[in-house]
Amino acid sequence: MSETATLAVGADEVMALKRLALDGGLTGEVKLSCSAFADEIGTSTQTASRRLQRLDSAGLIARETVSDGQWIELTDDGEHVLRREYEDYRTVFEGPRTIELSGTITRGMGEGQHYISLSGYMEQFREKLGYEPFPGTLNVTMGDESVRRRAALRGFDAVHIEGWRDEDRTYGPASCYPAVIEGTDGDRYDESHVIVPDRTHYDEDRLELIAPDRLRDALDLEDGDRVTVYVTE
Amino acid sequence: MSETATLAVGADEVMALKRLALDGGLTGEVKLSCSAFADEIGTSTQTASRRLQRLDSAGLIARETVSDGQWIELTDDGEHVLRREYEDYRTVFEGPRTIELSGTITRGMGEGQHYISLSGYMEQFREKLGYEPFPGTLNVTMGDESVRRRAALRGFDAVHIEGWRDEDRTYGPASCYPAVIEGTDGDRYDESHVIVPDRTHYDEDRLELIAPDRLRDALDLEDGDRVTVYVTE
DNA sequence: ATTACTAGTTTACGAGTAA
DNA sequence: TTTACTCGTAAACTAGTAA
Numbered sequence: 023m024s025e026t027a028t029l030a031v032g033a034d035e036v037m038a039l040k041r042l043a044l045d046g047g048l049t050g051e052v053k054l055s056c057s058a059f060a061d062e063i064g065t066s067t068q069t070a071s072r073r074l075q076r077l078d079s080a081g082l083i084a085r086e087t088v089s090d091g092q093w094i095e096l097t098d099d100g101e102h103v104l105r106r107e108y109e110d111y112r113t114v115f116e117g118p119r120t121i122e123l124s125g126t127i128t129r130g131m132g133e134g135q136h137y138i139s140l141s142g143y144m145e146q147f148r149e150k151l152g153y154e155p156f157p158g159t160l161n162v163t164m165g166d167e168s169v170r171r172r173a174a175l176r177g178f179d180a181v182h183i184e185g186w187r188d189e190d191r192t193y194g195p196a197s198c199y200p201a202v203i204e205g206t207d208g209d210r211y212d213e214s215h216v217i218v219p220d221r222t223h224y225d226e227d228r229l230e231l232i233a234p235d236r237l238r239d240a241l242d243l244e245d246g247d248r249v250t251v252y253v254t255e
Numbered sequence: 256m257s258e259t260a261t262l263a264v265g266a267d268e269v270m271a272l273k274r275l276a277l278d279g280g281l282t283g284e285v286k287l288s289c290s291a292f293a294d295e296i297g298t299s300t301q302t303a304s305r306r307l308q309r310l311d312s313a314g315l316i317a318r319e320t321v322s323d324g325q326w327i328e329l330t331d332d333g334e335h336v337l338r339r340e341y342e343d344y345r346t347v348f349e350g351p352r353t354i355e356l357s358g359t360i361t362r363g364m365g366e367g368q369h370y371i372s373l374s375g376y377m378e379q380f381r382e383k384l385g386y387e388p389f390p391g392t393l394n395v396t397m398g399d400e401s402v403r404r405r406a407a408l409r410g411f412d413a414v415h416i417e418g419w420r421d422e423d424r425t426y427g428p429a430s431c432y433p434a435v436i437e438g439t440d441g442d443r444y445d446e447s448h449v450i451v452p453d454r455t456h457y458d459e460d461r462l463e464l465i466a467p468d469r470l471r472d473a474l475d476l477e478d479g480d481r482v483t484v485y486v487t488e
Numbered sequence: 489a490t491t492a493c494t495a496g497t498t499t500a501c502g503a504g505t506a507a
Numbered sequence: 508t509t510t511a512c513t514c515g516t517a518a519a520c521t522a523g524t525a526a
Contacts, residue, residue: 033266034500043347056510066502071511090509108344114276115341267519289491299521304492323490 031080036103038063038073039082039096043104047083047096055091102210121174121253123229125164127243134159134230142186142193147232150181151198151215155232159217160203162229162249169227175199178255181215195220201231202252205241216253264313269336271296271306272315272329276337280316280329288324335445354407354486356462358397360476367392367463375419375426380465383414384431384448388465392450393436395462395482402460408432411488414448428453434464435485438474449486 031039041062046052060070074094077083082100086093096104112119135158137143148154164172180197187193198215205211214233218224229251231237243249264272274295279285293303307327310316315333319326329337342353368391370376381387397405413430420426431448438444447466451457462484464470476482 033270036270037266040343040347044343048347055508057508068502068511069500072500075511087510092510104344104347108348110273110277111337111341111344114273114281114337288489301492301521302519305519308492320491325491 031076031082031103035073035076035080035082036107038070039077039100040104040107042077042083042094043096043101047094048101048104051093051095053091053093058091102212119255121171121178122250123162123164123168123172123253124248124250125162125168125227125229127238127245127247127249128161128163128228129245130159130161130230134161137193138232140193142188143183143196146183150183153213153234155215155234156236158236159230159232160214160237160243162231162251164227164229172226172229175216175218175253178253183217185220194222198232199253199255201254203231203233203237203241204250204252205243206248207242209241211235211237211240216251264309264315264336268306268309268313268315269340271303272310272333273337273340275310275316275327276329276334280327281334281337284326284328286324286326291324352488354404354411355483356395356397356401356405356486357481357483358395358401358460358462360471360478360480360482361394361396361461362478363392363394363463367394370426371465373426375421376416376429379416383416386446386467388448388467389469391469392463392465393447393470393476395464395484397460397462405459405462408449408451408486411486413451416450418453427455431465432486432488434487436464436466436470436474437483437485438476439481440475442474444468444470444473449484 038059041059042052042054045054045062056067056071056074059074060067063070063073065073074083074085074092077100078085080099082097082103084095084097109120138147138155138159139157144154178199180199183196183198185193185195196217196219198217201214201216203211203214211233214231214237217230217232224230231251233240237243241249271292274292275285275287278287278295289300289304289307292307293300296303296306298306307316307318307325310333311318313332315330315336317328317330345352371380371388371392372390377387411432413432416429416431418426418428429450429452431450434447434449436444436447444466447464447470450463450465457463464484466473470476474482
């Protein structure tokens, strides 16, 4: 993945990236000249130019140079870098609002695929999560420490999936929590959810995740691989 | 002021300071060795040592070296530096929660001193603002743009100062908003409040500020000097 | 163990300049 | 005007060493 290049930028570049975001580079393109940007970050125009070059080659910004300056926009990777910084600062001043759960990939028993595909659930996923999940769950078996931390999930605001019934039986309600999954090599998948049945008993040390893509493919995971799941409120 | 030294540290030092805060250096002393810290920030032990030296001499951390490491704690200045960063990131992702008002210092008509000194107000200031304000207000005359932005103040949670009366007349209620004042030379005064009478009509382009100290002295201000007032929620 | 100094090398910087 | 190159200098880095 391109994350390797992302890690290459230094603190000065992150600071410059933040400046660009404050100037509106996150919501759309922003028009700049190197000299104006130099004034903002307190360097020479040459250094300002170099900062932008490095952010560009690291894939954190996209830009188009025109005759009297350049149009700059942050990329998704650039936004991720800043969001991670933001999380750090929020942790410092507000305390951690993210639960970090780690464990290993295990094979599910296939029932995840069955339930998720049912239209009674699928329609709610589309509506409430904003995507149609891949028909199947990623199963993560957690260690003791993570099982303990998992309890704090109850304090979070969940996306509620309502129960329903057909002719044969009833299907119970469930709660979804936004999550970020980080693979062993540091790759991150942002748009996933931890899904927990509300009433049905579940294995305490097992975490089930859904996402628009098949997470095993997206993060190149196999049974036994170690992942970290960041559950956010 | 000591802010000059604060401004001297670079982005690398701020990043290191953030790391120290995440390790608990904000809530109390944290025990570290240079080599352990080097691993955290991804540098050599020599560079880690130098980062700490610079943060120390800039007054952002206080530390005590012992035989097997050192005890480190962030100073108030160090916390301020990080809080400023935090505000930047919050502005980026949550939108500005700070109203920036700029204008020039003008001579008040002396009625500020009179009202503020009255015990009916002064007691509430002590109780609700946590300090006894200097008997007098700093008057700032704003430009059109700032007058427009000032309207957003209504959306903020104010510290409410209640009205009262004595034998002769009634004194109206007022609202106070925490503010930071920044002088022309970049010096900042943190512990001040914008005070706005609730009912009495006031000049739309005039901002009145109170603070524990005489702001003209603390920030070395004269009539006509340009200041920026950051009103926070 | 530590911290922090000195020395040698690499990297980053700003001035000047070309396109 | 711009952006971004080259170049000489200044600053920052890592390795080694002393306390």
